[in-house]
Amino acid sequence: MSSLFFDRVYSLCARIPIGKVATYHQLAKLVGSPRASRAVGMAMKKNPNAPTIPCHRVVASDGALTGYSAQGGLAQKKHMLLQEGVVFMGEKVDLTASLWKNE
DNA sequence: TGATTGACAGCGT
DNA sequence: CACGCTGCCAATC
Numbered sequence: 199m200s201s202l203f204f205d206r207v208y209s210l211c212a213r214i215p216i217g218k219v220a221t222y223h224q225l226a227k228l229v230g231s232p233r234a235s236r237a238v239g240m241a242m243k244k245n246p247n248a249p250t251i252p253c254h255r256v257v258a259s260d261g262a263l264t265g266y267s268a269q270g271g272l273a274q275k276k277h278m279l280l281q282e283g284v285v286f287m288g289e290k291v292d293l294t295a296s297l298w299k300n301e
Numbered sequence: 302t303g304a305t306t307g308a309c310a311g312c313g314t
Numbered sequence: 315c316a317c318g319c320t321g322c323c324a325a326t327c
Binding site: 221222223226233234235236237238239240241242243245253256257258259260263264265266267272275 | 306307308309310311
Binding site: 314 | 316317318319322325327
């Protein structure tokens with residue numbers, strides 16, 4: 199189960215600092231396929247390393263929490279992000295303040 | 302091997 | 315501003 203694509207996505211996911219979030223499109227771009235945002239989402243959904251990969255730090259391009267396969271769903275995801283210090287704008291993440299610039 | 306799916310993104314209405 | 319449709323990529327059935 200070692201697809202280069204998934205591996206890249208997981209690596210980037212683990213690379214996202216606490217208090218920051220990345221968009222699916224951003225990860226897709228970093229892995230080399232700026233249009234593979236959907237494939238990135240699929241990798242998150244599969245998430246073989248659930249507790250190992252902090253995939254909860256990945257949100258939509260608009261900062262909205264689109265999905266979360268783990269326990270609790272989107273509510274839990276939002277709660278975790280808040281706990282890590284991510285700034286929320288209602289039900290969406292304030293990308294203006296918490297978007298990972300991939301430093 | 303082919304068709305369908307899926308945690309998206311962009312554009313149009 | 316909210317909703318809908320299309321396009322893209324890779325995985326899974």
